[in-house]
Every structure is written in C-alpha cells, then in structure tokens.
Amino acid sequence: MKTINKILYATDFSESSLPAGDYALTLAKLAGAEVHVLHVIGEFTDRRKSRIQPESMALLEREVEIQAFKEMEGFCREVFDEEIPYTTEVVMGHPFEEIIKIAQQSAFDLIVVGTHGRTGLERVFVGSTAERLVRRSPVAVLTVRSGA
Template sequence: MFRKIAVALDGSECAGEALDVALTLAKAECAEMAICSVVDPLVIVGTTPPSPATDQLLADREAEARRLIEAAVEKAHAAGLKAYGQVHLGLPSDEILRFAKKTGADAIVMGTHGRSGLSRLFLGSVAEAVLHGARCPVIVVREGAAKPVAS
C-alpha cells in the first residue's frame, strides 16, 4: 500500500520513536523513506534584527538538523532501505506538508510531541497542523508506545 513514507524529525525522543515505526513499516511495505527536518528561523531569530550572532545560531541549528537527517538516513540504509533526507527552512508544519507532497509520499510518520511542547497537551501544534493539512494518512506515534511490551 505504501511506496514512499515521509518522516519528520525534530531531534526529540518521540520523533526518534516515530522514525523506528516508519522503518518497520517501510521494511514491511518495501517502501522508500523520505526524511525531513525543518529549522524555523522565527523561533531562533524572533523579531530581533539580523546580526552575526543570530546568523550563527541559525547556521548551528541547520548543521544540527543536517546531522540528525544523516544519522536517520544511515539507519534506514543499514536496515536495507532506500532513503534520503532534506533540511528545510520555514514553518515546520507547512514545510513537512510541502515535503510530503513534493516527494510523493503516501504516508507521513511523526511524533505526538516534539522538543518544545507541554506533554499534557494531547498533540503538539506541528502534529496537529500536519494532521489538518495532510492529504495522505498520517501515523502519529506517542512516546513509549512503540516499545515492545514487557511480558
């Protein structure tokens, strides 16, 4: 059913578990993996005017996102899957939806929560916006839910 599975990573534990679910699904479906991470300049820079310090902060976050994507692509390759990744700049939910559309993904896998949110909320804002906007199935993974149940 699934030929290409998009995964959204923000470096959180929850998104890492979503990646594992996506890898399992991709293996079962013989699907390709398309992995993305989005750096939101507004969160980093806010309303402060551009300066060498904010430029450096942005560059650091992009480098961090690139390392995250490289590690995830390597993990997928090690599992015998075809995979590639991209880092995008912009509003995370918009960029994830655009990435899924552009890559022709037929499913999106992500976490219920990410790096910044309050776990008491049912869903983080990025997860909620992607669920609202997606034209394909979205698999949302709650932290701890993908771990094997101890007997």
Template structure:
C-alpha cells in the first residue's frame, strides 16, 4: 500500500467535517503522518457598496477571521489532545481552489474532506466543494459522507 506521509483535512466545522476528521486522524495515526487541518473562509460578497452603519467591511473581515481562529483552536483542543504531529491553516478564498492550492503547497499525499451528499436542485444551487476537489486534486482524495440515518 502507498504510504501517506502528509494528510490534509479540509474542515468547515460541520458535522460532516467532524465525521471525516475521524478518518483523517485514524489514517494519520496509522501512517505516522503529518496532519494539516485547513479551514477556508469563503470570500463574502463584496459588501462595501451596502450601507451598514455599525460595521465596516474591514471590521467584518476581521471578525470572521477571529471567529475562524477561535473555532480552529477549539476544534484542535477537543480532537487532537494526544496527537502532536499536526499544523493548521486558515485561508480566505473560494473553498475548492484554496484546498487544492494548500494541498499542492504542502505536498499532500492525501486530502480528506467531508461531503454533504447534496443532490438535485440543492446540488445545482450550492455545488459540491468535495466534488470539485476530487476532480482537480493531484493526489488521492478521500470524500467522507455522514452515514444515512
């Protein structure tokens, strides 16, 4: 079996991502791999032309970034207490593009990503970040879906 020495996990902090993380961590333990956990702040629509008296666009970006940092810290402290070979990254942009770019940057040998399993109109409207990552990644991608209840 091919060895996975750098595993990248993309998370949006949803239940789907949490479930996929269990796979990423199990594989990282099995292969004694470096685990990189990435969260992409989806670029918000440009709100600079909209009048919102209480907050500036820059303040909004700062609050979103700070919230993501806090969520990542909480995630890591609750999930990685006994696994020290990991790094984290929070980036802004279009999720599938940033996931692919980060995987390339770190030389990931495997990407693990949760999927919502949307179909029909919902899939058409929201798309699938996981599907786009699978199509564009230069390394294997493990797409994990929550079990059907």
C-alpha cells in the first residue's frame, strides 16, 4: 500500500479551492502526513512586461508578492486553524509548471488542488491548471471540484 507522508496543497485562494483544503486537511490527519501550502503567482506575459519600465515592474512584482504572503496567512488560518502543522510557500511562475517542479523537488506523495468547474468555451480559452496537472504530473493528483 502506498503511504502518504507529504501533501502539496496548491491554492489560488479562491472559494473553489477551499474544498480541496478540507481534503488536504482530512488526508493529512488520517495519514499523519505533513502539508505544504503553495500559491503560485502567475507571471505577467512578455507583452505586458514590455509596456512597463523594469524598475516599476520589479516594484509591482514585489508588491504582488507581499500581498500574496498576507493572503496566504489569512487563508491558512481559515482552512487549517492550526489543526495540523503546515508550511507555506509563494512563488512566481506558470502555476502547473511550478506545482510539478516543487512536487518533484521535495518528493511529495500527493498534490491536492481544487477545480473551478469551468465548462465549454470558457475552459477551452482559460484552460485548467488542475487538468494540466493531472495530464503531466508524475506525482499523484487529487482534484476536488468546487462545492464538494
């Protein structure tokens, strides 16, 4: 039987990611696993970056990062409420790529991520981080639909 010792819970802080947090918490309790909460700040496209002076871009990125750390703190208090020990991390990049990279580097046993439940053209145009993770991750992925 596969043991689960390390869970990577990736969140975008949205309401739809809360049920996935509940699953990560429950699984961690049942398995005696540790949880690492990850938020990936999506990078600005090169086209957008070229319109902003480099000094201003660096300042903007730093402000976004500071805000993400504040959001992470409040989000984790709401989801985990110190029921289990957890660690947090905020990185910048393409979400599915960063999640996979961190999961591999730190030898996580499971990735837990929420889905937004997009369908039709919205899913085609916006895409799905969860779907990309399921298709490309060498680590097991548990997707939790919003409202689960």
